[in-house]
Amino acid sequence: MRDFKEIKPVDINESAVKLIGSDWMLITSGDIENFNMMTAAWGGMGFLWKKPVVFIYVRPTRHTYGFLEKNDYFTISFFDEIYRSALNLCGTKSGRDINKKLESGLIPMTSEHSVFFEEARLQMECRKIYADMVKPELFLDKSIDRNYPLKDYHKMYIGEIVHCIKS
Numbered sequence: 001m002r003d004f005k006e007i008k009p010v011d012i013n014e015s016a017v018k019l020i021g022s023d024w025m026l027i028t029s030g031d032i033e034n035f036n037m038m039t040a041a042w043g044g045m046g047f048l049w050k051k052p053v054v055f056i057y058v059r060p061t062r063h064t065y066g067f068l069e070k071n072d073y074f075t076i077s078f079f080d081e082i083y084r085s086a087l088n089l090c091g092t093k094s095g096r097d098i099n100k101k102l103e104s105g106l107i108p109m110t111s112e113h114s115v116f117f118e119e120a121r122l123q124m125e126c127r128k129i130y131a132d133m134v135k136p137e138l139f140l141d142k143s144i145d146r147n148y149p150l151k152d153y154h155k156m157y158i159g160e161i162v163h164c165i166k167s
């Protein structure tokens, strides 16, 4: 297992655009006995209401969505390139159909309120503090709607980063 140390969110010295948009993140919700994870590449990280926060966007059709709705916490995890195939699997298969834990080979570990992964290099545990559906009538750039041919608009969750660990 990697050796993790707790860091302050303010000390994350990597581009959020690269971390999320290029490296991708695993969003996990639930507890060690009953959780689900999915890959995500849309979201953000920043500072809001005097708190370090992450923004995630999850379509209600995802199995992970039910876990996010039920639980107060979620985690986001970032991995080295060698885990790209595990992220691909978690982003193309649903936990409704396969056992992602077994098939990805990723080893879950308990975080204070949710689930981290032993192989991740940077992980954040987040407490949900705000959530709302993306509303198409509010798109100022109407072309954004092209991302939603099925009209399955994302739900946005803002999570306060309560723990951040790095290996």
Ligand SMILES: Cc1cc2nc3c(=O)[nH]c(=O)nc-3n(C[C@H](O)[C@H](O)[C@H](O)COP(=O)(O)O)c2cc1C
Pocket: 024, 036, 037, 038, 039, 040, 041, 042, 043, 057, 058, 059, 061, 062, 063, 064, 065, 087, 088, 090, 091, 092, 093, 094, 095, 096, 154
């Ligand atoms: C690179 C990549 C990025 C993705 N980003 C998102 C995202 O930001 N939001 C989302 O709802 N789905 C996203 N997905 C799709 C989900 O990961 C995918 O539907 C997954 O199978 C859902 O798993 P689940 O049903 O077990 O929750 C992405 C998939 C990939 C491969």
